[in-house]
Every structure is written in structure tokens, then in C-alpha cells.
Amino acid sequence: MKEIKKIIPSIKVNMGGNLIDQPLPINGIDYFDPFLLIHHWKSTMPGNQEQKQVGVGPHPHRGFSPVTFIFKGEVNHHDSLGNNASVSEGGTQWMFAGSGITHSERPSKKLALSGGELEFIQFWINAPSKNKMDEPFYLPLSKDQTPTINKKDYSIQIVCGQHLNTKGIIKYYTPLNLFRVDINASATLNLNFPENHNTIIYLLDGELAINNETCLAKEMVLFKNKGELIKIKSKLKTRFIVLSGLPLKEPVVSYGPFVMNTKNEIIEALNDSQSGKLGNLIE
Secondary structure, three states: OOOEEEEEEOEEEEEOOEEEEEEEOEOOEOOEOOEEEEEEEEEEEOOOOOHHHOOEEEEEEEOEEEEEEEEEOEEEEEEOOOOEEEEEOOOEEEEEOOOOEEEEEEEOHHHHHHOEEEEEEEEEEEOOHHHOOOOOEEEEEOOOOOOEEEOOOEEEEEEEOEEOOEEOOEOOOOOEEEEEEEEOOOOEEEEEOOOOOEEEEEEOOOEEEEOOEEEEOOEEEEEOOOOOEEEEEEOOOEEEEEEEEOOOOOOOEEEOOEEEOOHHHHHHHHHHHHOOOOOOOOO
8 A cells, every 4th residue: 555654734824814724835844746835725705896806916926837626616817828717616727837927816706796605725736847947828627628537436536647547638747646536425445646656635624544544624645655555435525635746856946936946046037027027917
């Protein structure tokens, strides 16, 4: 079996006045190569708001991919490349920042006005040094477009990578397996990932026994690079995500929205952002 390294409860952090759950980085673990950050946002929109009043306004990125899984509500992405799209429950927003892009992330106009539940997870995936300055791109993926394995007791959305004979349609620069899983109580599920992949499971809610160890809601499970099989038994109806990827094993130097390999590259990113080279976005 793929041995468990640590089980870590997420912490609460303040993001623009909103308290969210952060499993990564945490407790001295700056990242779990190639995964840099995981944020779990869950809130109830009060309604009677303008879209520009909520969410995160225009900001730049360079050198990695911020990816968002939407679980409830609808998230709008608007960027300096001209993309403007909303993705709802079950969908994914995939953006590769590459050499530079400026974007905003907000609840949809409808959700801001009418109110309702909003829940999503955003995680950051590092890019290899040779690809950090490639052209940026944005890809919205709806629930219907996402390859899914539907069984009696569970469903697995394959956003990237492969499980059994089902393959995700998103391709990246390095090997990844990115899954969203819904599992009923008292069900079992076996997953296999390469021994050399760094693998994370994060529970949005519910309770699981993973390789016979109890894992609770809002806990992150990190695995050792030993073994391939992960045995899961649900104690409660549970939603969880799986992030598994080949480590880049390259230096990571980050500053705010920039993730590069050296301090000089960070300084260059800051200068380029201030001079408008990472794009402009006026809302």
C-alpha cells in the first residue's frame, strides 16, 4: 500500500475578509511538490450585491497553474487575454499563468444578486522551469465535459490523468492525476498511483478510513513515495479530492502571485507586473 506520511487538519486563514480553510501550506510544509497551495472556500452569499463587490479583483500571476474545482454555486473568470466565463457546480476553471496573465475571480452576477451557497477549492500546480514562460491559457471545463466514473456507491470525476480506462481531457507539462470523488457511507474504493508521485487526499466533509487510518473532514492526507495502492472505506457520505503528481525537484521561489525558480526571476516578474507586461484588466 501507499503509506501515509501525515494527516493534517487544515487551518483558517483570512482572504479578503473571508475565512477559508487552508490545508496547504501548513505547519512548516511550504509545498508538496508539485502542489503549492490548497484553499477551500465555503460561504453563503447574502444576495443584493454587485459582482464587483465580491470575490477577488484583478491580480497578476506568473509561472504556475491555479486550478479551481467548483462544488456549489458559480465562479466567474475574467482575464487580460479576453476570456470571460462562468463555471458552475461540478466544473473546473483551469488557468496556466505562464509568462504572465492578469485575472479576476468572482461569484457570477446571478449569484451575487440572488445569493446562495458558494463552495470551491483552488489549488496551485507548479510548472517546470522550462515551461514557466510559455504562453498563458485558460480552459473552462463543465461537469458534462468532465469524464466521470459512475458506480452504485461512488462517482469519480477525472479532471486530469487516468483511473482504470477513463482519462481526463486536460493535459499538463508533467504527469498528474486530479480527481473529485463523491462516495456513499460504508462504501469501498481502491485507487492506484505511481510510487514516485507525491499524493494528497483532502476531505471536504464526511469521514474515511484510508489504509485503515481515520481521516476527518477538512483534513489533508499526505502519502510517502512507497507503494501504489490506496484503500478507502467511507464511514460517512464524503466528498474528497485527490491530487497526485510527479515531483519537479526544482527550486521554488515564490512571492505572492508569482512562483519562479530564483529571486532574480521574482524581481523580474514584479517589474514586469508594474510595467503592465503581465496584462491589464479593467472591469
